[in-house]
Amino acid sequence: MHDTILLSKISEELKNICATNKINKVKTFTVIVNHRSHVNENNLYDHLRHIHKNLVGEWTKINVEREDIQDQTAILKSIQGEQGEN
Structure with missing residues (x-):
C-alpha cells in the first residue's frame, strides 16, 4: 500500500489531539x-x-x-468524541 506512512501519521496525530483534549472515544472523525x-x-x-x-x-x-x-498530506478536519479524565 502506498499510503502506509500517511496512515501512521494520521494515527499519531489523532492520538496526540485526543490526549491533549482528553478524548477517550472518537465518535466522528473527518x-x-x-x-x-x-x-x-x-x-x-x-x-x-x-x-x-x-x-x-x-x-x-x-x-x-x-x-x-499535497501528496502524503492529511488534514484532520474534525474530531468529535467523548471526553473523560485521562
Whole structure:
C-alpha cells in the first residue's frame, strides 16, 4: 500500500489531539487527503482500530474527503468524541 506512512501519521496525530483534549472515544472523525491517495474510510478505520482499539471502535464514524492538497498530506478536519479524565 502506498499510503502506509500517511496512515501512521494520521494515527499519531489523532492520538496526540485526543490526549491533549482528553478524548477517550472518537465518535466522528473527518480527514482530508489528496485525490490520488489510497486512504479511504475502510483502511483508515482498520488501521486506527488496530493501533488505538480503546479510542476507535464500532462506535466511530470515519469520513475521508478529497481535495487538491499535497501528496502524503492529511488534514484532520474534525474530531468529535467523548471526553473523560485521562
